[in-house]
Amino acid sequence: MALIAAFENWDAPTTSQRGARQYELLAEAVGVAQEWLYPRDISSASFSGKPNETAEVTRAFEQLKQTGRTREVFDEFLDAVNARFFLVKRDISRYMNALHETTVLARLPIVEGTMAEFLDRLAAWQRAWGVPVRAFNDSKLIIQFTNLFSTLLHSSLPTSFPGYFESFLRSSLSRLPSHLSDPPPHPNLLQTVPMNYQRVTPPSPHLGRLAMVPRYSATLSKVAYEEIERIVKDEAAKGWDGRRVTRARQRVGDGVANWLSGMFEGNDSAQNALRPMFSRFDYYLCKCFFDIRTDELFDIIVDYPDSMAALEDLKECLFKVDQRSVLVDKLKAANVKRLLHPGAETKDVITQYISTIRCLRILDPPGVLLHNVAEPIRKHLRDRPDTIRCIVAALVEGDELSDENESAGLIAQSNDETVESFLDPKWEPEPVDAAPEFRSGKASDIISTLVSIYETRDVIIKELQVLLATRLLAVKDYDAVKEIRTIELLKLRFGESALQVCDVMLKDMADSKRIDDHVHGDIDSAVHPLIISRMFWPTIQPTSMRLPPKLEKVQREYELAFHQFKPDKRLRWYQHLGTAEVKLELSDRVVEVEATPIQAAVSELYESQDRWTVEALVGKLGIGDRGAVRNALLFWAGLGVVKEEKEGWRLLEIAEEGAVNLSLPGVLTNLGPRNTEFIQSMMGYVDDYDQTVDELDAFLAGARREGLVDQKADGSWVLVEAT
Known part of the structure; x- marks a missing residue:
C-alpha cells in the first residue's frame, strides 16, 4: 500500500x-x-x-x-x-x-x-x-x-425511501396506547416526565445513530403533527361536558413527546434541543382545538351553560394562538347563516344574543369580541318590529335575564357614550383589536346591553307600560303582587321617575279594590271592575258592543252604586274587556266556564231562541267584527253547547255524541290563539287528561318545532294551517 x-x-x-x-x-x-x-x-x-x-x-x-x-x-x-x-x-x-x-x-x-x-x-x-x-x-x-x-x-x-420511512413512523405512533400511565396533568408539554414514568419505545433505536432524525426532521414533524391532530379530534368529539384540552395535552405528552424523546435517550443536548419543538407541539394542539371549537361555537352558545367546559377550553386556546379575528369571522358567519334570517323568531334571536353575551364575556372579559360580533345581531333586532315587545316580555319575566355576576345598575337615559373620560384614575387604553367606537367602560350587564340596542330607553319604557297594563287587565281579585314586585325591580334599572305611570296603574288597582269592597257593601253584585285613570293608561279602543239584558242589568246596578259613592265620577265601560264566570244549565248537563264578555253575551242570547246565524248575532250585539262573533260561537261549539248547521248555529240542549271537540287542535281551531294556561283550563274538561301546565308547555314547544303550532309575541299559541 x-x-x-x-x-x-x-x-x-x-x-x-x-x-x-x-x-x-x-x-x-x-x-x-x-x-x-x-x-x-x-x-x-x-x-x-x-x-x-x-x-x-x-x-x-x-x-x-x-x-x-x-x-x-x-x-x-x-x-x-x-x-x-x-x-x-x-x-x-x-x-x-x-x-x-x-x-x-x-x-x-x-x-x-x-x-x-x-x-x-x-x-x-x-x-x-x-x-x-x-x-x-x-x-x-x-x-x-x-x-x-x-x-x-x-x-x-x-427516492422511495422517505415514503416508507414516513409510513414506518406513522405506524409506530398508531401503536401507542391512548393512556400510558397516570402522571399528574401537566400544563404544557415541557414539564419533566416523572422518574417512575413508563418510557415510550421509539420506532427504532438507531434513528439518531443513522442521522435519520435531522435529515428527515420534516417527515418526523409531519407525522407528529398528524398524530396531535388525531388526538385533538378524538378528544373534541367526546363532547362539551368536560375539559378536553388538558386530556389531549396529557396524551400528546405521554405519547408523541415521549416517543420523540425516546429517540435521543441519553443525549442531553438533543433533549434540550427538543424543547422548542415541544412548545410548537403545544401551540399546534391549541390551534387544532381552537379550529374545532370555533367551528362549533354557535352550538356551544346555544347549549350554554352546559357547554361551560368547552368555553374554558376555547378561552385557553384563544390565549395561546391569539386568532381573535378568526373567531369573530366564524361566529358572525354562523349567525348570518343560522340566526339572522326571517325564519328565526325574534324571541329566539334575543335568547341567542343573551347567550352570546354571556359566552363571549367568558372568552374576553373586556368585551372586544362581543362588540365585534354583536353589531349585526343588534342591527337585525332593531329592524324587527316586535323586538321591543319581546325584550320587555323578557324584562318582566326576568328569569332568562338574571345574571349572578352583575349588580342591577341604573340604565342611562341615552346610549351616546362617544366621549371618553381620561380623568378616570382607572383609565386604560383600549385593546389593540378594538374598533374605534369601542368603549370598555360601557355598562356590560345583559339588560343594559339589550336596552342599548335602541338610542334611548324611552321606547322600552313605553312598551313596559303597555305590557303592565295588559297584565293588570288580566289580574283577578285585584291581586297584583307579582306585578308590584316586577315594577319595583324595574325601578332599580330605569329609575323611579321613568316608571311613574306604572305606579299610577298600580294605584288604580289598589283603589279599584277599595271601591269594589265599598260597592259590594251596599249591593250584592257579580261585577268586579277595574277602574282606571284613563290619562295614565295606554289607549284602549272603545267598542260598539251592546250587552244582552242580564249582563246590562248587573252592570247598570253596579254603576248606580258607584255613582252614589263617587257622585263626581262616572264610569265608561269597555264592554269587550275582562272575563265572566258563566254557568249554563242545559237539559242534561251543566257547563261552567270562564269566558270573555262577547262569549258570555252570545250564550245569554240563546235564552231567547235556540238558533242564531252569525249575521243575526252581529246585529243584535252591535259588533262590526264578524270574526269575533264566529270565534265566540266556536268557543261554545268546542264545549258541545252549540253546533253549526246549514240554517245557523243550533243550541244543543241534549248533548250529541262527537259534538265536543276538546283536543288540542280543537281548542286552537275553535277558540283561536290562546296562552298555555287557558288551554290547560280547557283541556281540564277532558276526562282522561292529566298533564300539568309545564308538561303541556313542553308538548306545545315540541309541536312548534315540528311546525304544527306557532307562538305569537304575546305568548299565545296558534294552530299552523296546512298548505
Missing part, C-alpha cells in the same frame, strides 16, 4: 540497528492497524461480530500516535469505506425491493417489520465498521467516520 511504500523509501539510519528495528515495528504497526480497521463484509460467514481489541492492536495504535502516522492510517480507512460501501448498497437494494413488494401486496405489518429490520441492518454495518475506529482513542475521528458513513448512506437511499 501507499503508506507501506512510503516507509520503504524512508531514509532509515543504516548505521544503527536500533533505527532499523523502529522501522520494522512501525511497518508492523501500520499493518496491524490496517487489518483492524478494514471494512469487513458482515454478510460473510467468516464475520465474527464485534472484534476484541488485543494488546497488539492497542500497541500498534499507540505507536502510530507517537510517530504522527494516525492521520495517514485513518485516511486510508476512509478510502476503504468508500471503496467497500457497495456492500451496504447491496443490502439497501435488497431491502428496498422487499419493501416495494410488500407495499404492492398491501401487507402493511410486514412493511413495518421489514423497515425495522432494514434500520437494524444499516446500524449493524455502521457499528461493524465504526467500532474499530475507537482504537484511535480520538472522538473527532469517530465523528468524521460517522459523517462519512451517513453521507454515503443517504446518497445511496432511493
